[in-house]
Amino acid sequence: MEQKKLVAQAIVDATDGQLSLDEVMSKIEVPKSYDLGDYAFPAFILSKVYRKAPQQIAPELVEKIDQDGFDKVEAVGPYVNFFLDKKSFSKNVLAAILQKKEGYGQQDLGHAGNVPIDMSSPNIAKPMSMGHLRSTVIGNSLAELLKKANYNPIKINHLGDWGTQFGKLIEAYKLWGSEEEVRKDPINTLLKYYVHFHEVDEKQPELDDEARAWFKKLENGDEEATNLWQWFRDESLKFFKSIYQKLGIDFDSYNGESFYNDKMDEIVDLLEQKNLLQESRGAEIVDLEKYGLNPALIKKTDGTTLYITRDLAAALYRYRTYNFAQSLYVVGNEQTNHFKQLKAVLKEMGYEWADNIHHIPFGLITSGGKKLSTRKGNIILLEDVLNDAVDLAKKQIAEKNPDLPNKDQVAEDVGVGAVIFHDLKNERLNNFDFNLEEVVRFEGETGPYVQYSHARAMSILRKAGNIDLENAQLAGLNDEESWEVVRQLSNFPAMVGRAVEEYEPSVIAKYSIRLSKSFNKYYAHTKVLTDDDQKDSRLAMVASVAIVLKESLRLLGVNAPNEM
RNA sequence: GCGCUUGUAGCUCAGCAGGAUAGAGCAACCGCCUCCUAAGCGGUAGGUCAUCGGUUCAAUUCCGAUCAAGCGCACCA
Structure with a gap:
């Protein structure tokens, strides 16, 4: 960054102030090829002036530029190419990293502002699928990134522990359930009941009425309903936590939908006071015509509440509790409309802070081209995927490094790391069709590739x-291979900044691959442990690579074993 | 029908907020371990950047239209 300004100033000086520093800064680019230098200024804009x-x-321009501080400045066609002083630049970058260590790349974008992040949010009595993985892993990475940019993230697992599906579940349990069966294998058994309910329900729609009645009882605090609900919730949460542990992710709050049960009357009252509520087809709605949106359904015909009512209560609660700088919702792309409605209703209520609510959407995971559906039993269990990945990692270790200490731990790190990295590598919004072989791949542009690069660096240092x-x-x-590594290293802080601004962990994932690539190339080309006057510098670079790779992986929620 | 998202090599995707010959990985073929971990490195082959217009000295990148795909569109979340 400093360097770019230096280059821009040189151009400004050489053009006798025809262009402002900002203008030049915005025009300066990084050439794609090594022999075209480190920065380039395209002279097209000057052709009109001159x-x-x-x-x-x-x-x-080259004639007029003071070449001091550069290795070389030369004109190639319409471009002025700048070559930085490699020795002094690399010295500065490496010294800075070694001094700041894992603090390298830290910056103050957030001024310690609170940022609640609504993430993961699995549904009680249903297994976690690959879809929940996305929200969990993206949310977790954003939290780490925000922390690095001096925000204070608050990870909220907004559990799906309320709603009509509990009516269905209770009804199903009353009809076909056995306590013993549920105790043995809670999630799968409850899921079985739920799926069965939907099968029978096709032919006996009156079951829906029964289910609705049970939910109504639950909302009114009926004892039997509440006890069953509590039991289902406890069992599910126990299971979810085992998966979170495997992923190495924890939460600051497990306040799910049920938490807002007693906070919804206030929302309804507020809406009434502000004259926003209308009756339509027997239900209570807020009209959002002027936003070009469908009306928001606040209360159903039977008087029970809906998703958006709870989200309104949650939004208000979070504002009061955290006085947030931003409030994030890591939820699938298919719910874009819901969040637009949410913000619109809050706006109608006169809450300006609705502008600080951001939906962070992500693409859909399909299986065999079809949408995953719990009801239809078309699900990919996260648990299975993680286990498969770890098993595969164990096999790889047995094959490639049988004497490795801590084999089991490394297999966990690598297997789980592969799955997480795969999910974060590409742009959030890309949809993808699930393919196990691809998710647990350890070669090429993968998590294990980055981990391996880190392990190699650590090995040299040892x-x-x-x-x-x-x-x-x-x-x-100042050699070509190390220069590429140094350049990548110097880019890390900017990458962190971009990832935070765009809420995009993939920026870091892709960066870590680029850095790994440049390092592996260097590794193949240069022997680090050779005694000469650059040995310390080479080691400093290897140490810097290890620091930045480990830190990049940490920001993604992936461990970096020292050996593998 | 309306809205959101996407359309780059056989497959999966990059392309830094317009610029110098469009890049990776996988798959295919061919090389490289008496040398710091071959989960690696190098090479060959593979593209009318969906289509058509517009803005610009310059468009894969910005704007508009068309086509194709996915997802939404009131009593699920």
Whole structure:
């Protein structure tokens, strides 16, 4: 960044103030090829001012530029190409990383503002599928990223522990359930009842009425209903937590939908006071015509509440509790409309802070091209995927590194890491069809590739012994392969910034691959542990790579074993 | 019908908020371990950047239209 400004200033000086620093800054680009330098200025915009071809202007600019502090400045066609002083630049970057360690890349974008993140949010009595993985893993990574940018994230697991489906579940349990069966295998048994309910329900729609009645009882605090509900919830949560542990993710709050049960009257009252509620087809709605949206259904004909009513209560509660700088919802793309409605209703209520609510949508995971559906039993169990991945990692270890210590832990790190990384590697909004082989792949642009690169770096450092790199006088590096690594290293802070601004963990995932690639290339080309005057600099670079790779993986929620 | 999202190599995807010959990974074929972990490195092959217009010195990138796919569109969440 500093360097870019230096380059821009050089251009400004050479053009006698024809262009402002900002103008030049926005035009300066990074060439894609090594031999075109580190920064380039395209001279096209000057052709109007000087009434000359840009190909003529470029060499004239080079004449006027003070080449001090650069390895070289040259004109190629209409471009002025700048080559940084590699030795001093690399020395500075490496020294900074070694000094800041995992604090490298930290920045103050958030001024310690609170950011509740609504994430994961599985439904009670249903298994976690690959769809929940996305929300969990994206939310977790965003939390880490926000923390690094000096926000204070609050991870909220907004459990789906309320709603008509509990009426259905209770009805199903009353009809076909056995306590013993549920105790043995809670989730799968409850799921079985739920799926069965929907099968029977097709032919006996009157079951729906029964289910609705049970939910109504639940909302009114009926003892039997409440006890069953509590039991289902406890069992489910126990199971969910085992998966979260495997993923290495925890939450600051498990306040789910039921938590807002007693906070909805206030919302309804407020809406009434503000004259926003209308009756329509026997239900209570808020008209959102002027936002170009469908009306928001606040209360059903039978008087029970809906999803959006609870979300309104939750939004208000979060505002009061956290006085948030931003409030994020990591929820699938298919719910975009719901969040537009949510924000619109809050706006209608006069809450300006609705502008700080952001829906972070992500693409749909399908299986065999079809949408996953709990009701239809078309699900991919997250548990199975994680187990498969870890098993595969164990096999790889047995094959490639049988003497490895902590085999089981490393297999967990690598297997789970592969699954998480696969999910975060691509842009959030991309849909993808689930393919186990692809998810648990360990070669190519994958999590294990990055982990492996880190492990290799650590291995070199181990062999180097105790060297005080922090206080060493670095000579700097200037060969082509190390230059690519240094450039990548210097980009890390900017990548963190972009990932935070775009709420996009994939920025970091892709960056970590790029850094790994440049490092592996370097590794294949240069022997680090050779005694000469650049050895300390090479080691400093290897140490920096290890730090930044580990930190990148951490921001994604992936562990980086020292050996694998 | 309306809204949101997407359309780049056989497959999966990048392309830094317009620029110099469009890049990876996988799959295919061919090389590289007496040398710091071959979960690696290198090479070959593969593209009218969905189509048509517009803005610009310059468009895969911005705007509009068309086509195709996915997802939504009141008593599920």
